[in-house]
Amino acid sequence: DADVTQTPRNRITKTGKRIMLECSQTKGHDRMYWYRQDPGLGLRLIYYSFDVKDINKGEISDGYSVSRQAQAKFSLSLESAIPNQTALYFCATSDSWGSRYEQYFGPGTRLTVT
Amino acid sequence: AQSVTQLDSHVSVSEGTPVLLRCNYSSSYSPSLFWYVQHPNKGLQLLLKYTSAATLVKGINGFEAEFKKSETSFHLTKPSAHMSDAAEYFCVVSVGSSGSARQLTFGSGTQLTVLP
Numbered sequence: 001d002a003d004v005t006q007t008p009r010n011r012i013t014k015t016g017k018r019i020m021l022e023c024s025q026t027k028g029h030d031r032m033y034w035y036r037q038d039p040g041l042g043l044r045l046i047y048y049s050f051d052v053k054d055i056n057k058g059e060i061s062d063g064y065s066v067s068r069q070a071q072a073k074f075s076l077s078l079e080s081a082i083p084n085q086t087a088l089y090f091c092a093t094s095d096s097w098g099s100r101y102e103q104y105f106g107p108g109t110r111l112t113v114t
Numbered sequence: 115a116q117s118v119t120q121l122d123s124h125v126s127v128s129e130g131t132p133v134l135l136r137c138n139y140s141s142s143y144s145p146s147l148f149w150y151v152q153h154p155n156k157g158l159q160l161l162l163k164y165t166s167a168a169t170l171v172k173g174i175n176g177f178e179a180e181f182k183k184s185e186t187s188f189h190l191t192k193p194s195a196h197m198s199d200a201a202e203y204f205c206v207v208s209v210g211s212s213g214s215a216r217q218l219t220f221g222s223g224t225q226l227t228v229l230p
Contacts, residue, residue: 004157040123042204042220043158058217090157102148103218105157 003027004106006091012112013081021076021109023091031095032074033103034058034066037088046089049074081113116141118207120221128229133177133192135224137205140186147188148206148218149179158204164188175199200228 004025013019023032030051035043035058045058047066055066063085065077078085088110092103121136139145149161162173169181175198179190188205205221 040222042222043218044220045217048217092158102160102163105150105159107155107157 004091004093004104006089006106006109008109009107010110012114014114015082017081019078019081019111021089021091021111023074023076023106025072025074025091025093025104025106027093027104028071029093029095029104030071031093032068033092033094034064034074034076035090035092036060036085037090037108043090046076078111078113081111083113086111086113116145116207116219118205118219118221120203120205120224122224123222124225124227126227126229127195129197130194133190133195133199133226135190135203135205135226137188137190137221138186139188139205139207141207146208147179147181148208149173149177149188149190150204150206151201152204152223153201161190161203195226195228197228197230200226202226 007022033048034046037043044060046060046064047058049055049068052068067075088108090108091106094103117140119138127133144166147164150158151161152158161177162171162179164171164181172178177192179188181188202223202225204223206218208218
């Protein structure tokens, strides 16, 4: 079984709709992250959470919100989706030493906003 | 501030020939450096990491990278390419002290094509 899972894997939605992407992990890590990937831009950090009560904005948080429901669950919401939010979204986790050690990535969610 | 530049967006090699993927970084502090690989429709997998120990780092699947502080480089190499190496590769830099808000900065990626 995968250590980091994301649902849905693919989603097509219309402009203005609210959508939630979910991430669950069984690694026991306390840190979780949301990234988006666009061609030619690598991955960019949207939000990160160091524990259930700690949420931090990343490089590109505008238009997004997150919720850390439990240590193992971290969801990303688009309150009103727009076409330029079409991208591949990745969830990742790491242990308490942060990114000195590697992050573990989920398989990604491909989101298309029409 | 930290940044990372992958010097080639696409690299094409023949099966059995060497692979070189180039990465330069910029950092005000001693960095940790990583190479991740992304196969089509898959998440990112860690290939190898440098965290201030040995400057020559060996990773999975025969890949290795050398940290050269004087050149601010962390190039990824493999002596002999295999068809299964075809993927996108990301160089990643991280700085910050333990327990602080360390973040990863990703390069823009290098697409490796392996020709039969």
